[in-house]
Amino acid sequence: MNLLKRFRLTRELGNLERKARENPSPSTFIDLAQVYINLGWPDHTLRVAEEGLLLFPRSKELRKVFRHARRQVLENKVKDLSSRIGENPDPKVYRELAEAYHSLGDRVSFLRVCEECLKRHPDDVPVRVLAAREKLKGFMKELKAQDGIEALADFLAVLDLEPDHVETHRFLGEFLYQIGAHSLSYHHLNRVVELGKADPEVRRILESIGKPDDSEADPTRLLYEVEAKGRLPFRISVSETKLPGMASAKTLRVIREGLAAIIAIEGVQKAAYIRGSKALVKGEIRSGKDPFLKTIRIVAKASQRAVRRMDLGNFSKGTVEGGFGNLCICSFGDVCAAVQCRRSAAVERILQELQNLVAGSLFSMSSVEA
């Protein structure tokens, strides 16, 4: 592309970007993304789609563009990493390539890359764990004995390299419990307890095993039995606390008490705690369609994105001041707490309370999960 063409193109793109920002609508973002698709610039397509989705999260077309762009970016990453492996077959690059294939949903290529890496670097624990977990996932899905045997072999190989690998002991313990090899499962889960990393789920399985007998069941035979019967003899029930987005009664109580304390501060009109698509509110909020909720969601996300790209790290808290009063927002990950208050309200105190609320709720969630 010559300089004149490049200049014209840059100018046209600048105009389109400005138009999308001045009159934001799903179609303007899609038009702009389409231009970048035609130019073969997937990074820019992804950026535009992300910006569009921030403002219009329900647009199906924008989601389609986002998925397409993400796929393109990942495919380019795969190409780049594949060529880098040719020059420098480092296990870290293999890991990145395997993860890129995983994100693309290409299981066969993922396992092929792991296998290739393990041939060159048989002592690489992270890649062996990745491969074992994927094989275990395959076994749990289709109950094919061969997948289970391979997963088992990989996990045992990890323990040969790192005998105190907690994650592997736990995976093995749960896996063996589910196929009925309880004495072996007990051995691995007990090791998790000895290493001080046991959670209530591990203790619950150990309790249900009780005192293991000394008879050693052959896991391979048990795996073939599972394949023949088409079901696992023992299942680990997923506890409520493990489901993402669900809060326990204790966490809900912490949030409600926090919101009640904030709304009691003089000048506070509305208060909300948001996690994902769910919100708990207090004060003058009539329904879930209250513009306050939409505003804080968008401002928090836009602030997170802007400060991160400005190389300022993660957005933690902020205020928006105007004729309407003050909006105080505190955010951590996908959790956000916010307040609308009068201009005379004590903003610093409110921000402090919001931080306490977010930190308290996250601590409560993590303590319940642990």
Next chain:
Amino acid sequence: MESILADLADRVHAKACLVLTADGMVVAGKVHGDYRKDVIGALSSFLILATNRCLKGGRQGHFGQIVLHATHGKVLIRGFKEYYLVILTDQFSDKAEVEEAASEAVAGLRRLATIDV
């Protein structure tokens, strides 16, 4: 305008001080290190437009000032006339001090942007 921004940057030890329009056009600015005016302008514009759009949607007008606290810095965006003053500082800066310096800088910038007939 450049000298007002340079004084402001020195006073609050800012990483960047910019004056821009809502659509991200940088009118003047002073930046340190690897920061780029156009990048900060575009990101600030994104934040300004997204915030004002939401506020207008909720019939709450527009904002006068935004202050953001992040792990490695703070951002202050102050609107005046059809322009915005953007200040990036480190995380240890004093908010009250930055706000006071921003008010004085905005007063100076207002005088520059006013044409007496």
